Amino acid sequence: xxxxxxxxxxxxxxxxxxxxxxxxxxxxxxxxxxxxxxxxxxxxxxxxxxxxxxxxxxxxxxxxxxxxxxx
Numbered sequence: 001x002x003x004x005x006x007x008x009x010x011x012x013x014x015x016x017x018x019x020x021x022x023x024x025x026x027x028x029x030x031x032x033x034x035x036x037x038x039x040x041x042x043x044x045x046x047x048x049x050x051x052x053x054x055x056x057x058x059x060x061x062x063x064x065x066x067x068x069x070x071x
Contacts, residue, residue: 015059
């Protein structure tokens with residue numbers, strides 16, 4: 001029987017979404033500019049080297065936090 005407080009999540013997807021949201025929040029706060037974090041080409045948008053480093057650090061933080069909640 002599943003407890004009403006237990007849910008099934010994709011920890012990789014959740015950590016990625018949280019990291020990306022935190023980056024957007026930090027840009028809104030002025031911690032860094034959009035152009036420092038993202039680079040755009042005609043076909044796609046991607047992270048700059050600095051943006052990728054920031055994302056990786058946040059991703060690791062959130063993934064560890066999520067995994068610490070595991071039963």
